[in-house]
Amino acid sequence: MKNSSDFEFDDLQGLLRFGHGKLTDTCFMLLNIVDATAARQWLNSAPVSNAVETEILPKTALQIAFSAQGLQAIGVKDSVIEGFSDEFITGMSGDESRSRRLGDVDKNAPKKWLWGGNTAQIPHILLLLYALPSGIDSWRKTVQGKKFSKAFKVLSQLPTQYIGEIEPFGFADGFSQPSIDWQRQQSTDPHDRNGYSNVLAVGEVLLGYPNEYGQYTARPLINPIADKDAAILPNAEDVSGLKDFGRNGSYLVLRQLDQDVPGFWQFVAKAAGSDPEKRKQLAAAMVGRNIDGKPLVSTIVEDIPGIERTDNRNHFTYDADPVGHECPIGAHIRRTNPRTGDLPLGVTGFISRLKKILGFGESRHDEDLVASSRFHRLVRRARTYGPMLTPKDAIKPDAPTDERGLQFICLVANIARQFEFVQNAWAMSSKFNGLQQESDPLLGHRQPLMSGEVTDQFNQPTPAGPMQKTCPLPQFITVRGGGYFFMPGLRALKYLATLPSQGSDSTS
Numbered sequence: 001m002k003n004s005s006d007f008e009f010d011d012l013q014g015l016l017r018f019g020h021g022k023l024t025d026t027c028f029m030l031l032n033i034v035d036a037t038a039a040r041q042w043l044n045s046a047p048v049s050n051a052v053e054t055e056i057l058p059k060t061a062l063q064i065a066f067s068a069q070g071l072q073a074i075g076v077k078d079s080v081i082e083g084f085s086d087e088f089i090t091g092m093s094g095d096e097s098r099s100r101r102l103g104d105v106d107k108n109a110p111k112k113w114l115w116g117g118n119t120a121q122i123p124h125i126l127l128l129l130y131a132l133p134s135g136i137d138s139w140r141k142t143v144q145g146k147k148f149s150k151a152f153k154v155l156s157q158l159p160t161q162y163i164g165e166i167e168p169f170g171f172a173d174g175f176s177q178p179s180i181d182w183q184r185q186q187s188t189d190p191h192d193r194n195g196y197s198n199v200l201a202v203g204e205v206l207l208g209y210p211n212e213y214g215q216y217t218a219r220p221l222i223n224p225i226a227d228k229d230a231a232i233l234p235n236a237e238d239v240s241g242l243k244d245f246g247r248n249g250s251y252l253v254l255r256q257l258d259q260d261v262p263g264f265w266q267f268v269a270k271a272a273g274s275d276p277e278k279r280k281q282l283a284a285a286m287v288g289r290n291i292d293g294k295p296l297v298s299t300i301v302e303d304i305p306g307i308e309r310t311d312n313r314n315h316f317t318y319d320a321d322p323v324g325h326e327c328p329i330g331a332h333i334r335r336t337n338p339r340t341g342d343l344p345l346g347v348t349g350f351i352s353r354l355k356k357i358l359g360f361g362e363s364r365h366d367e368d369l370v371a372s373s374r375f376h377r378l379v380r381r382a383r384t385y386g387p388m389l390t391p392k393d394a395i396k397p398d399a400p401t402d403e404r405g406l407q408f409i410c411l412v413a414n415i416a417r418q419f420e421f422v423q424n425a426w427a428m429s430s431k432f433n434g435l436q437q438e439s440d441p442l443l444g445h446r447q448p449l450m451s452g453e454v455t456d457q458f459n460q461p462t463p464a465g466p467m468q469k470t471c472p473l474p475q476f477i478t479v480r481g482g483g484y485f486f487m488p489g490l491r492a493l494k495y496l497a498t499l500p501s502q503g504s505d506s507t508s
């Protein structure tokens with residue numbers, strides 16, 4: 001494949017490629033299918049947006065994703081659904097050990113969620129509508145059209161509200177993203193690499209393509225002889241004669257995360273004292289960036305594949321800051337993307353690469369956990385909700401306490417290896433990269449470990465002296481709902497729309 005225009009963008013839902021950032025008016029709906037035939041008819045003519053670039057920016061977009069229950073309700077056979085990953089089938093709240101690993105305990109526990117918290121509450125469909133400012137109501141009417149009210153029950157409309165290119169604590173957000181190797185030109189062999197690359201194999205975000213291991217992630221493949229309707233699906237690239245229901249589809253992880261904005265800034269004010277500069281520094285250390293997005297580590301001059309040299313907000317690694325003097329190791333962005341890791345520190349040039357590959361290099365105890373960050377990247381597509389509250393107003397004792405937060409969305413090809421790993425091993429773990437007694441300063445639930453060890457600290461190493469310790473950190477973010485969905489390719493949507501009424505046509 002030579003250039004990105006060869007890619008099947010007409011079969012891909014647009015959210016992955018574009019993010020629809022200019023379409024700031026949104027409506028996220030959770031639906032249950034009540035009449036599968038009507039649902040298929042609606043889907044057949046639904047104006048779902050693809051990923052083809054157009055000269056004129058579209059004024060609206062529609063994307064659709066299904067839970068495992070939703071696929072079953074629209075008529076997909078169990079034998080097909082079984083081809084998806086276990087975590088998708090079990091669901092985000094489907095077993096206790098998963099909830100524990102994701103940090104969904106205590107105030108975050110699924111039984112307290114507004115939606116998705118138990119099997120009976122899992123929505124079938126997530127409908128994502130995007131429009132230019134003030135355009136959402138008429139777009140919603142157009143999308144619903146005929147058949148909608150016969151086909152679906154609207155379980156809820158999730159809150160969303162645009163407050164600018166920031167998240168509710170006030171930090172610039174959403175601009176550090178992997179760039180996707182649509183041309184499929186980058187080698188996945190680590191021996192071919194000199195260091196961190198921001199370019200990610202297509203198979204890390206879409207099913208049906210080789211991932212960063214050079215392998216195809218498991219997904220439902222259908223024999224078109226046994227299932228004639230499957231003829232519409234793309235061919236499986238890796239298995240001849242089979243059709244690929246997963247190709248050009250991604251898993252979509254959604255988590256409704258409430259942010260206690262007054263709680264965050266009032267804690268920072270108390271912990272840092274009256275000096276506004278110190279307050280800004282503590283908050284920035286927790287995030288790993290200044291409020292305007294500037295990274296705390298210096299930007300570097302060498303090339304990073306997939307990042308423009310001029311992109312000062314992203315043109316950096318943590319190589320020159322190994323112990324976290326500039327950006328604490330436990331900062332949110334350093335936990336969720338440790339960046340340098342494919343080849344550990346000091347491994348540049350042929351001889352030292354060879355030594356490392358042959359096992360003669362020195363190793364640091366923390367290399368393993370952060371090694372190969374390329375296997376744990378996320379494409380993030382969050383939207384905010386709740387009214388804007390500036391840090392200055394949030395610090396006031398009578399600051400309004402409206403519900404605010406993120407509808408956190410990420411797109412991945414492997415929920416366990418990407419979202420769950422980042423959330424569990426990197427963000428929530430109190431044993432990340434040599435750290436102890438702390439978890440992600442933004443996301444942590446602050447519950448002690450079974451051993452009684454605390455997790456509510458935040459430590460900043462200082463070049464001059466002792467560790468600067470901030471504790472006990474309160475919980476700033478609470479999970480209010482969540483689910484795992486599958487966002488199919490356009491041909492897979494057509495397949496769903498034309499499924500026969502037999503099969504498992506249950507609407508449970």
Ligand code: HEM
Pocket residue numbers: 167168169171172173174175176177257258259287289332333334336337378405406408419422423427442443477
């Ligand atoms: C309400 C919850 C959250 C808030 C307020 C938040 C805030 C932020 C901010 C301010 C940034 C820096 C902007 C950027 O680099 O684009 C960021 C980056 C990031 N966040 Fe979060 N985040 C939240 C939840 C999560 C969750 C649940 C995950 C994954 C489990 C996550 C993963 C990431 C990643 C991967 C980055 C990019 C890091 C990098 O590439 O350097 N975030 N977040």
